[in-house]
Amino acid sequence: MKAIAVFPGKPNSMHLAELPKPTLDAVPGGRGVLVRLVRCGVDGTDKEINAAEYGQAPEGYDFLVTGHENFGQVEAVGPNVAGLQPGDYVVATVRRPGTSIYDRIGTYDMTTDDVYFEHGINRLHGFLTEYYADDPEYIVKVPRALRDVGVLVEPLSVPEKGILQAYEIQRRLRVWRPRKAAVLGAGTVGLFATMILRLRGLEVTTFGLIPKPYLNSDLVEALGARYLSTRTTSLREAATVYGPFDLMYEATG
């Protein structure tokens, strides 16, 4: 099968590679899930990997298949797989367990290991290819109704994590009930953060460079948030009028 890969350490080495199609047996214990890729997002991380700023090939390979923003459909499952069946839409997680205590208790996104494993980024092939086979532990089922936007699940998980951690941190206050939030940046991540905070019931003010109206300011307003251009309103002025903000999400860069 075809795959899009880089030679880590070599700038602008993105190329078409060839790999054998994986089989269910690649996963031990009859727990294999074979997934056909439907979509794969490409983002700044992929650009930086192609610029050879980081990225490492899996052991035994001189190339790394890129792509981590994945969305696929189950094609076959091993005999010991429950909860997933052919036809299901799925997203695979990107980071995989290492050896630290955080990895061992299932929070490998918090790993303290120096060496870590991320599909399409570090030591594991990515999803810019036709198929992958994996253990259900690392596969998230996406409702069929969301198939048009399922490829956004992985990037959405990034601001979801940040906002969840902010809430976890503020549990120290015992009675923290945030009411107003600011989101700095109205790109994809800023839009995600706006959406998450609106779903948590907050009044959200989202800041972008471009004066409204344009697509993303329309989307911010469709989410029930306020859009402000920093060209016309400074953060300080906005905080006086629409704040104080209990939570600020930084998504400018």
Add this chain to the structure above:
Amino acid sequence: MKAIAVFPGKPNSMHLAELPKPTLDAVPGGRGVLVRLVRCGVDGTDKEINAAEYGQAPEGYDFLVTGHENFGQVEAVGPNVAGLQPGDYVVATVRRPGTSIYDRIGTYDMTTDDVYFEHGINRLHGFLTEYYADDPEYIVKVPRALRDVGVLVEPLSVPEKGILQAYEIQRRLRVWRPRKAAVLGAGTVGLFATMILRLRGLEVTTFGLIPKPYLNSDLVEALGARYLSTRTTSLREAATVYGPFDLMYEATG
């Protein structure tokens, strides 16, 4: 009785003021505790208040008695005071409750009020005087054996709070067990932080400007910590050799 006060807003206005000696009746419900000041520390905050950088007089006064690092001895107690008696050594808290939810649940050090109350700093007279009368709610008993260092209890509470909050924040990790800490600065607060972290069982590296040996480096080592001068070892070098640091306490300025 005599008191040392400033005229808030007027630089270098520190002067000797006269106030009536407080009585137990100043506190309602028979809960008065009359305390004679034994010692009062003077720190950067007092210097800044004398420079008129902040500070506000209590309602009805044009001056503010300064001093918040207090240590005293109980002289008399009202009929409804339990747990304190004449002769006890005590420290009074500095911040007092306002109106926010944090004030109402007893964590007024976390107040979100714009207007707040701090003895010797904002809207309440301080302790650079001969006596105060207060409710036992705001009075901390200090063991007699600690009377020589009791005046350090209030400044010690500052790094105690910071380190406690760091631990509270990291509870989000569920299994956080810090082993190594760095303290930046070896002044009084840096020494306190070193001591607190050693008492929590951490390996501590404390950084100061001055090459050892001198008094504070000796004190750091007496606490079982490592002293390094940033003139001879950079933080980056030290982190490589003695880190990675799980917790860093900033006390440089």
